[in-house]
Amino acid sequence: MLRSLPKIDVATLIAFGCIVLLLLLGGVAKPGFLSVDYLGQQLQVAAFLGVIATGEMIVILMGQIDLSIPWTIGIGGMMATGASGILGTALGVPLAVPFGILCGALIGVVNGWGVAYLRAPSMIFTLGMNAVAQGLMVYHTGGFAPQDRATSLMIELASGQWIPGFSNPLLVWIALGALTVYILTRTVFGRQIYAIGNRERAVFLSGVDSRRVTLIAFAFSGACAAAGGVLLAGWANRSYQAMGDPYLLPTIAAIVLGGTNVLGGRGTYLGTVAGVILITLLQSILSVLQPQDYFASMGIKLPADVFRQVVFGLVIIVMMMLYGREKAMR
């Protein structure tokens, strides 16, 4: 029972500390910030990022990276909304959600095949797959916004509440997270993921088919990104070109802020949860505080996005300085 007790590392603690700090700051700045409704809404927004980050985290744990996230999200959303057009109405409506996720998983399988069997660097192979996925989707839609609408199940999944107080995306995230924690800490497969992140050669010598593990992990990442796309399409009631573009950087940022080593081998899912919530709260705090109004009163007109981006970057740097530094060479 090596990991019977959940070990909370420094990174996760600091990330959770920052979350509390942000909550206090928000509560002071705006009275309604700490209401259950508002926080529930924040968790719902966080759940989209959380679902996407789950798969990417597994890949990063192996010391690889999946840059095809943006258009895999797009594929998930567009294939789910377009399922009735492709599979026919009878099949397409009930199968919309699994069809979207399956298409994303297929992208992941190709990624995994390239990285594991062709031994291509994951950064460039997944980048290429991102372009291919984009090309396929742009071709599929003719370059225009798809006319298809989300099915009622997708809308229900993205914005309904089956259990009062818990929005459905949050439930999806909790279920997916529980499954991931189980896989990472209790199964051989999870151990192999961590082991590959530390040294794949040693894993191979231990008699593990590390290439198969890599393939499955990438497929999982694709499926998670597509699931995020399905949820996003349900939330907006439609899918659109480049719907996944704003998610790549926050996903990676959330994972590394949660203490996962970007070179692989170390990281906990709890940390990723903290990172996802932290990123979401940070973005919402900035829209509450509205620093641009302060500058506008001094006569400097700046778009709100300026502050969002600069603060986003500074927070990553400051927090990683606290716990993400590499050892000095000696």
Place this chain on the structure above:
Amino acid sequence: MTVGGARDRNWRYRLAAQRGALAAAAIFAIMFAVYGAAQPTGLSSDVVNTAANKGALLALVAMAQTVPVLTGGLDLSVGMIFMLTNCLASVIVTGSPVMTILGIAGVLAAGLACGLVNGLIVVYGRLQPLIATLATSAIYFGIALALRPQPGGDVNGDFADLMTRSTYGVPSSVVLIVAAVVLIWMPYRNSTLGRAAYAVGSSEQAAYMSGVPIARAKLCAYTLAGLFAAVGGLLLTCLTYSGEARAALGGDYTLNSIAALVIGGTSLFGGSGGVVGSVFGAFVMRTVGDLLVVFNINPVLQPLFVGVVLLFAVSLGSLRLLRVRNKLDLYR
């Protein structure tokens, strides 16, 4: 062993080191010849100039990306520095000739400063280059947006014309790239810091043990990346006569720069390659798009073809798997 034999072998080593760049150059030459043959007017200087201007932008950003990659790092902020300097140039490279020259110096200095900040964070902050430059790319985008909330601005017309025209059939943008290679890259490559960059990329531990100035090599590499990106930003301003801060624009250039350097034969693990290959890699990437137009293929297919070309280029590297005798060599 004769002196001639040794020199002969030396020559062969040098050729082998440039294999990636030569392959990219050959692919580009073939693609561009096909492109030229399919043009109704042939390769007129206008056609060449347009193609050169388009390719030069990505080529400069790819050059910027190459230098940190050689040290085993990565710079995800090159596209954003490119965009930031574009926005800055659309503000300050205007007015009288003196003001314009000062403005150009300011733009280049801004690029150097951005690169230096990246380098300082990577070297002294000891953050992973991926994370550090991811964070700074957000900051640079924010600053670019502050400079140009809406697309617009202006640039000195004479300067823009000088940078984008074609003299005796030779596009200025090509001259600019050749100048960047000859005046910046080649002295750097042969300097202590340039060699140190390759050494660090090959094995940081071994470089450290050999007393290679690791910190200075990395600092210089990231700073140089900022400079190359700034030259690109300046050229973009001359082409569009305006500045624009759009997240997708910077992101595209960053990602395409990685693709271009891989096509150009630079290893993402560091230690081998060079900017010349990246230049040809960038032109290959851009010519793919032009070829589609020539052959009347639906332009919406462009990302698909670029992606397939990229996957094909990466998969070519997998041919080495056929030569592996010990299966263990496949794994890190």
